Amino acid sequence: VNIPTAQEEFSRLVELASDLDQAAQSLPPEERESYANAQQSVVEARRSAEVHEGLLQLN
Amino acid sequence: LDAKDWVDPDTHGWVLHPQTDDDWAGIVGQYAPDHPVPLAATIAAARANGCVSVVVENRYVDGDFRSDHAAFWSQRFEFIPPFVRRMHFFASHIEGEQLHRLPPNAGYLGYAVLRPLAAGPVGRTVVKPPPSLHSATLAVSADDVTLFGNRLSVEGAPFCQQDGEYFRCAHAAAWMCHYAAVRRGLVARQRTRMFVDATPAMLSIERPLPSKGMTLLQMQAVFGSLNQPALFYGLAKMPRVAGVEDPSPPVDGTGRAIPPGKWDTRIFSVVCRYLNSGYPVLVATDDHAFVLVGWYRDGDWIRFVVNDDQRGPYGIIDSPFEDERGTWQAIMVPLPPRVLLSGESAETAAHQTFRSLGAPAGALPQWTALAAGVADGTVSVRTLLRDASEYKHELLERALPEDAVRLLRLARLPHYVWVVEAHDRDARAAGNPCVIAEVILDSTSNDFRPRFDALLMPGLAITYPPDGGSPQAVPMGVGLWQSSLPLNIPEVPRRVRLAS
Numbered sequence: 001v002n003i004p005t006a007q008e009e010f011s012r013l014v015e016l017a018s019d020l021d022q023a024a025q026s027l028p029p030e031e032r033e034s035y036a037n038a039q040q041s042v043v044e045a046r047r048s049a050e051v052h053e054g055l056l057q058l059n
Numbered sequence: 060l061d062a063k064d065w066v067d068p069d070t071h072g073w074v075l076h077p078q079t080d081d082d083w084a085g086i087v088g089q090y091a092p093d094h095p096v097p098l099a100a101t102i103a104a105a106r107a108n109g110c111v112s113v114v115v116e117n118r119y120v121d122g123d124f125r126s127d128h129a130a131f132w133s134q135r136f137e138f139i140p141p142f143v144r145r146m147h148f149f150a151s152h153i154e155g156e157q158l159h160r161l162p163p164n165a166g167y168l169g170y171a172v173l174r175p176l177a178a179g180p181v182g183r184t185v186v187k188p189p190p191s192l193h194s195a196t197l198a199v200s201a202d203d204v205t206l207f208g209n210r211l212s213v214e215g216a217p218f219c220q221q222d223g224e225y226f227r228c229a230h231a232a233a234w235m236c237h238y239a240a241v242r243r244g245l246v247a248r249q250r251t252r253m254f255v256d257a258t259p260a261m262l263s264i265e266r267p268l269p270s271k272g273m274t275l276l277q278m279q280a281v282f283g284s285l286n287q288p289a290l291f292y293g294l295a296k297m298p299r300v301a302g303v304e305d306p307s308p309p310v311d312g313t314g315r316a317i318p319p320g321k322w323d324t325r326i327f328s329v330v331c332r333y334l335n336s337g338y339p340v341l342v343a344t345d346d347h348a349f350v351l352v353g354w355y356r357d358g359d360w361i362r363f364v365v366n367d368d369q370r371g372p373y374g375i376i377d378s379p380f381e382d383e384r385g386t387w388q389a390i391m392v393p394l395p396p397r398v399l400l401s402g403e404s405a406e407t408a409a410h411q412t413f414r415s416l417g418a419p420a421g422a423l424p425q426w427t428a429l430a431a432g433v434a435d436g437t438v439s440v441r442t443l444l445r446d447a448s449e450y451k452h453e454l455l456e457r458a459l460p461e462d463a464v465r466l467l468r469l470a471r472l473p474h475y476v477w478v479v480e481a482h483d484r485d486a487r488a489a490g491n492p493c494v495i496a497e498v499i500l501d502s503t504s505n506d507f508r509p510r511f512d513a514l515l516m517p518g519l520a521i522t523y524p525p526d527g528g529s530p531q532a533v534p535m536g537v538g539l540w541q542s543s544l545p546l547n548i549p550e551v552p553r554r555v556r557l558a559s
Contacts, residue, residue, distance in 0.1 A: 006534075013423060013519045014532040016416060020511060024411060026418040035411040038299045042404045042506045045298040053293045053389050057263075058229040058348040059272025 100371020126252035344385030409479035
């Protein structure tokens with residue numbers, strides 16, 4: 001059995017963490033989609049101010 | 060209030076030693092006969108901290124009220140004095156003979172400016188939070204005061220009351236957010252008149268004065284002119300965040316939709332992200348605005364601490380869904396203008412990374428456990444906005460390896476960063492170092508694509524330099540480290556709290 005040295009193990013971790021976009025590809029497609037939807041909802045929320053909200057008169 | 064007697068030219072001030080409830084009620088009745096609640100709540104906070112002496116500073120020139128007076132109150136046919144009184148609260152017995160040289164252990168509890176306005180006497184106020192909020196996370200800041208040559212300091216959440224005609228609840232709520240930022244060194248101080256002057260008249264059907272308050276559109280314009288553009292959350296469309304439950308919109312018995320202010324639990328996580336970061340959060344109902352300045356856990360519930368110009372400082376909201384002020388409609392969070400990334404986007408990006416890195420076959424067991432923990436909720440995710448310089452400064456106190464501290468301190472970071480921590484719930488509950496992993500994100504990046512500045516995982520710390528630089532990494536142990544969240548002990552300096 002070829003047991004990796006600590007340096008080899010660390011290098012493997014660095015490789016994994018160096019490219020987070022690539023790492024994200026290891027998730028199942030449906031999970032990647034749910035994250036994309038969540039990010040999109042944040043952007044949509046930024047666009048969401050409805051007219052009546054902006055005109056509430058606070059006194 | 061009798062204008063003739065408001066300013067005594069022959070005295071600097073006086074000391075009161077109220078002892079009974081009636082004594083205290085007498086003070087409230089003298090200064091706030093028409094709207095006693097805000098002043099009574101201010102005094103209640105001081106009394107809860109053991110106040111036994113009240114120093115009344117006579118003929119005090121308050122820059123805020125003087126600005127209002129010049130703009131509005133001086134136009135009155137009847138005389139309204141341009142001076143205020145300032146009330147200072149002490150936990151020790153102070154005699155008039157000591158006022159020029161207060162003892163070092165005077166026990167200063169804060170101050171309240173009292174305007175000569177029956178409809179709204181309480182001006183700029185900072186009082187120490189009551190001991191009952193000891194375990195709350197509060198967005199407080201330190202304020203420095205000079206009283207007869209004595210330098211005093213108090214830590215609290217700023218408060219003021221509307222005056223009913225010129226400076227309304229929306230102005231007061233905006234001012235509370237502004238003065239907190241001033242005391243944190245984030246923005247230059249503006250006088251209260253500026254809040255009215257900066258209100259665009261074309262965004263309201265009302266004539267500007269006497270003021271009918273502000274619309275949310277006007278409030279955003281005011282926050283922009285204060286260099287604190289506010290993130291806006293309409294409760295009708297709250298963002299989804301990975302790991303945070305998306306509640307389903309309920310309907311009433313007739314099939315009509317119930318307003319989200321009555322059920323959307325995402326309110327809690329959105330508000331707490333900013334309060335954890337030290338930023339007050341403004342809430343709007345249909346017709347009122349107030350400021351959340353803290354939160355605490357009470358069993359299974361989260362309670363909010365509120366400064367409401369009509370009710371005073373440090374009130375408690377048991378549930379936003381049953382708030383007697385009205386149904387919550389919107390949330391505004393005034394932030395430094397360079398913060399472009401939202402906390403929700405940062406948290407989702409971090410959540411995805413924790414999941415991704417634990418997914419491959421052969422991943423480090425601790426990474427796999429982290430990925431499983433954030434998915435099933437046994438690992439808790441906490442997100443806060445930090446000044447990067449403060450973040451770097453406090454790294455030494457967080458039980459991190461020296462190599463990781465060096466890597467992060469030498470990293471080139473923007474002025475503000477979002478920090479997302481993965482917590483071991485048991486370790487946190489026990490008060491031990493509890494952070495399993497941590498992501499640092501560039502606050503100037505976009506919600507579409509949050510940019511990572513650094514990542515701390517079991518076994519590895521790595522930074523992602525800007526402008527296409529090569530990632531830099533150092534080994535880490537697999538132990539837990541200290542959270543950068545506040546530990547909620549206001550009396551003890553932060554660095555002491557973190558070390559203890």
